[in-house]
Each structure stands twice: as C-alpha cells, then as structure tokens.
Amino acid sequence: MYSEEAEAEEYESMANTHPIVGAASLPSPGPKPTDVRNVIMMVSDGFGPASETFARAYVEQSEKYPINYMSILDKILVGSSRTRSSDSFVTDSAPGAVCFASARKTYNTAIGVDDNTKPIGTNMEAAHRLGYKTGLVVKSYITDATPSAFAAHAATRQMMDLIAEQMGGLTNLGQNVDLMFGGGRCQFIGNSTKGSCRTDDRDVWGEMGKNGWSLMSTNDEFKSLTTSPKLPLMGLFDLGNIPYVMDYKINDVPTLPQMAKKAIDILAEASKDSSQGFYMMIEGSRIDHGGHDNDLGTHLKEILEYWETIKIVSDYIDEHPDTVMVSTSDHECGGLTLGRDNQYWVYPLVYSNQTMSQQVSCQNYLKLPVEKRGQYVTETMLPVHLGLSNVTAAKASVVLKATSQSSCLLAMSDALAVDANIMWTSLGHTGVDVNLYAKGKHTEELAGNHENTDIGMWLSKMLGVDLNDATERIKDVNVFQYPYTKPNSTYAFIPSLDYYHK
Structure with missing residues (x-):
C-alpha cells in the first residue's frame, strides 16, 4: 500500500546506492x-x-x-x-x-x-x-x-x-x-x-x-x-x-x-x-x-x-x-x-537519393564566388547531393540566401524535411x-x-x-591546461555547428 513514509524510505535507499553527483566515494557495484x-x-x-x-x-x-x-x-x-x-x-x-x-x-x-x-x-x-x-x-x-x-x-x-x-x-x-x-x-x-x-x-x-x-x-x-x-x-x-x-x-x-x-x-x-x-x-x-x-x-x-x-x-x-x-x-x-504541421504522414524514402553530406556540400558552396553559386545550387547541390527531382525556384532561393555554414545547413535540411514531413526542433541536444x-x-x-x-x-x-x-x-593528476573556473550557468557549453567539424 502506498504511503509517503514508504516512498521517502525508498528514495533514501536509492540515494545511497545511485551515484547521482560527484560523491566522495561510490558504493560497491557487487562481485564480478x-x-x-x-x-x-x-x-x-x-x-x-x-x-x-x-x-x-x-x-x-x-x-x-x-x-x-x-x-x-x-x-x-x-x-x-x-x-x-x-x-x-x-x-x-x-x-x-x-x-x-x-x-x-x-x-x-x-x-x-x-x-x-x-x-x-x-x-x-x-x-x-x-x-x-x-x-x-x-x-x-x-x-x-x-x-x-x-x-x-x-x-x-x-x-x-x-x-x-x-x-x-x-x-x-x-x-x-x-x-x-x-x-x-x-x-x-x-x-x-x-x-x-x-x-x-x-x-x-x-x-x-x-x-x-x-x-x-x-x-x-x-x-x-x-x-x-x-x-x-x-x-x-x-x-x-x-x-x-x-x-x-x-x-x-x-x-x-x-x-x-x-x-x-x-x-x-x-x-x-x-x-x-x-x-x-x-x-x-x-x-x-x-x-x-x-x-x-x-x-x-x-x-x-x-x-x-x-x-x-x-x-x-x-x-x-x-x-x-x-x-x-x-x-x-x-x-x-x-510528422509536422499537423500532417499525419512521413515519407522516409525522400532521403534515398542523397549522395553527399550537407556539411561537405555547403563547404563547397561557400568556397565559390557569389556569381557561381546559383548554377551550383540548381545543378549540383539540390539535384545531385540531395537527390531532389523537383528543384524549385523557391527551394533554390532559400539556399542561395545562405552566407554561412549554419544557414546553408538549415536551408538544405528544409529542402528535404518538408517533402519527408519530418522536423527538427533543435540544433543541439535534448533531454529525452x-x-x-x-x-x-x-x-x-x-x-x-x-x-x-x-x-x-x-x-x-x-x-x-x-x-x-x-x-x-589518480588524485594528483593535473586537470588544467589553462586557468579555468567552472561556470555556474546550466548553459556552460553551447557550441556552434562549426565546433563539430573543426
């Protein structure tokens, strides 16, 4: 039977056996x-x-x-x-x-x-x-x-x-x-x-x-x-x-x-x-x-x-x-x-013809002079790298507005995501x-x-x-390459997309 006392005892027991934070010592995991x-x-x-x-x-x-x-x-x-x-x-x-x-x-x-x-x-x-x-x-x-x-x-x-x-x-x-x-x-x-x-x-x-x-x-x-x-x-x-x-x-x-x-x-x-x-x-x-x-x-x-x-x-x-x-x-x-936009369907095979990562495709795009980017987008990025059979002026124009790696990645992502009816909610991690x-x-x-x-x-x-x-x-091992103070914020590390490709 449920009781607040029993629940409190259970949580106390869990706290003693689950290393939730950096405690001074850990319980034994049991015999090997x-x-x-x-x-x-x-x-x-x-x-x-x-x-x-x-x-x-x-x-x-x-x-x-x-x-x-x-x-x-x-x-x-x-x-x-x-x-x-x-x-x-x-x-x-x-x-x-x-x-x-x-x-x-x-x-x-x-x-x-x-x-x-x-x-x-x-x-x-x-x-x-x-x-x-x-x-x-x-x-x-x-x-x-x-x-x-x-x-x-x-x-x-x-x-x-x-x-x-x-x-x-x-x-x-x-x-x-x-x-x-x-x-x-x-x-x-x-x-x-x-x-x-x-x-x-x-x-x-x-x-x-x-x-x-x-x-x-x-x-x-x-x-x-x-x-x-x-x-x-x-x-x-x-x-x-x-x-x-x-x-x-x-x-x-x-x-x-x-x-x-x-x-x-x-x-x-x-x-x-x-x-x-x-x-x-x-x-x-x-x-x-x-x-x-x-x-x-x-x-x-x-x-x-x-x-x-x-x-x-x-x-x-x-x-x-x-x-x-x-x-x-x-x-x-x-x-x-x-699923997205209240539409009850998903088309996974929209991604079956993609031939290059958006990362590399966008890097190649940004290396080009501005006057050559239009042809690259309409003839290579969208039809070849993403495998799109329907390269529309609207999709191409969104990519052509990109002036950075992150904006290019997002434009390319949407070019397929809308057709597949999937959605991303973050450029970072989630807590699920x-x-x-x-x-x-x-x-x-x-x-x-x-x-x-x-x-x-x-x-x-x-x-x-x-x-x-x-x-x-290992208690005497040095952990500092340079002076460092741990941030108090819960948002201690919010890297840019470029961090992952450096």
Whole structure:
C-alpha cells in the first residue's frame, strides 16, 4: 500500500546506492561474475528513439520488409537510460560519457572530473591496471568528449592539448589504453606543422613513437594490420573527424565496422593467454554530428553503419559467450520528430537519393564566388547531393540566401524535411530518455529505466574493478591546461555547428 513514509524510505535507499553527483566515494557495484571475460561498451552518440524509428521505417520501406520488421538493435532492446548531467537536464556528451566510464554525474563539459573539478578514476583505467587489454574506437577526434572520458581528466573538454598528452601516456596519468582508432591527428602534431590544431608546438605524435607506440595514419597501413601488431597502437586516419559514411567515396579511410572488427581481433589475440580479457568502447560518433546539422540523410547513414557494427559485436558474442555488450546513447541530438504541421504522414524514402553530406556540400558552396553559386545550387547541390527531382525556384532561393555554414545547413535540411514531413526542433541536444540495448550474460540486470550512472556501475561490476581505488590512484593528476573556473550557468557549453567539424 502506498504511503509517503514508504516512498521517502525508498528514495533514501536509492540515494545511497545511485551515484547521482560527484560523491566522495561510490558504493560497491557487487562481485564480478565469473562467467564474463570481455566487456564492450557501445555509444551511439546523439541517437534517440525517433532516430531508431526513422531508420527502421526507411529500411523496411526501401527493402520491402514486412511491417513487423525489427532492426538488430530492436532485437536486443532491454530498457532506457536517463541522460541529464549534474547541472542540466540537457547533457553535454562529456558528462554523459563520464557516467558510463566513472559512474558519477558531473557538470557539462567535464572530462573525468567531479563537480569540484577533482579527478575521478575510470573503469578503463582500472581495468588496464588489472591486466585487461583496452581499446577505443571512434569516428570523432580521439580526444573528443566520449573517448577522452574513458582515459583522460580535464576540467573542460576543450582542453584537448592536455587530453592528447594524457591519452598518449605522456603525463603522470600513465598509459591506460592499448589501442586507439579514430580521427583528430591534428591534436597530436605541433602548431608549426601544417594541419595542426594544437595551441603549442609540442609533437605528441613523435613523443609517443619514441615511447614505443605503433602509429599509423593511412588506410593502407590499417589494411596491412595483422591481428598481433605491437601494442600500444594508435591509428588516427584523419586530421579531423573521420568523414561521414555519405562522404566515404571522396575519402580513403577505414569505416567504423572495419575499425571495430580489427580492434576486437587485435585485443582478443593480445589477451588470449591472459587471466583477464579485453575492455573496449566503440562510438558511432557522427550520428550526433548529423543531428547537429539537421541532416537526416547523413544521420541515417551513420545509424545504419552503427547497426553494421552492432552486428559484428553481436556475432562475436555468439561465438564467445563470455563477452557482454551494452549499447546506449549519451543523449539525443536534434529533437527529431516524425510528422509536422499537423500532417499525419512521413515519407522516409525522400532521403534515398542523397549522395553527399550537407556539411561537405555547403563547404563547397561557400568556397565559390557569389556569381557561381546559383548554377551550383540548381545543378549540383539540390539535384545531385540531395537527390531532389523537383528543384524549385523557391527551394533554390532559400539556399542561395545562405552566407554561412549554419544557414546553408538549415536551408538544405528544409529542402528535404518538408517533402519527408519530418522536423527538427533543435540544433543541439535534448533531454529525452534514450534506448538501452544489451547482449550477453547478466544483461537482464539492465532491464527497465535507469540513470546513466547505473550503466557505469554495471560495466564496473562486469569488469570487477574498484572505481574508488582508481580515483585514489589518480588524485594528483593535473586537470588544467589553462586557468579555468567552472561556470555556474546550466548553459556552460553551447557550441556552434562549426565546433563539430573543426
């Protein structure tokens, strides 16, 4: 029977077992299961329930599947995750990932620190010290919010110079990751070198090589990798983000499924004779960027690539039942809605002929002299890049008014969104719950609705790591690249669209 007293007792109990904020210490996650050897955390950055619904509808219609078709994610849906940070109902990716890595809430932009900017240990650092082989596979900068939350500590995610040094094992944090695949090589080369995005001239890339890292930057080098390369290994295949799926044809880079498969094979081989297995995080990073661009065609292709990656991991678990996987999002991005303007229909296949991301198309447009933009819009951007069969003067005129990357992206987005009858409500993140997927033993523990910190605790339990001990070990790590005071505002980090493509 309901009573206020009973409810109060229940909430008090929950407060004692759920690490809602950066508490001094965390409760024990419980004993490690003896039948779990390998743990894979998958993060579909910026991927909300509406995006999964749209992707399913698109595939169902394009492949002419029956109405009860389920995606590979639908088949392993176990619950949902709440996404708020400690200072806002709408989280930034950084504290979202900290919840998975350190099982604590923290403020927007924080990387591996608590609400008081004190360093907190991660389950990847703790796992590495126990003897696990560890890895990070992403399509973003390797120093971006999600990967760095597992292996670095900075007062704000914008301190990427410091984060690169920490992830490269060049600080008193030490080396905690055995394998890293992704983008963002510009953060590791000095600013006197073309393409650098560092604020200083430190050659982190060269220092890592001298310290024993195997380093690679091309797809040919990636393709030549065996399953037993010299570790630690880092492959950064673009100065910036790994390109969108939509733009692979104009870039020679490994895909997310290829990187994930290679990383699993390498870490499995490296740990085969060890008492411990491997722990890795795989991120579909650019699902989020497509949401920020309000580019549903590109967003969709990133989701489908993530599905392919899920299939690779799922197949591995079928063959290695001592492996577990959990997949969820740090947040939703873009506020996608299916249906708009009181019209009760959606046409997913409007996006079937898009051939280039809006990001690249708009960059090309803005490089042109004004007098050449009209022809480019009517002959290339709208009919070829977006695949529009009905290029109207009205649609072309909206694009031609664009004088910045953001205004161009919005104009291109509307050109398809109206025909598809979908709508975006934001250029940023939203605060909705996201879906929670899992496969393997003990994943029934994730059924239902969870705080995102619960996922971090579950991962720590599967690994058998002590996050309090991990925090004690790194308490003297420097988290400041420059003087920084945590903002009091809940709107601590509102990036421009250009931030995601820098």
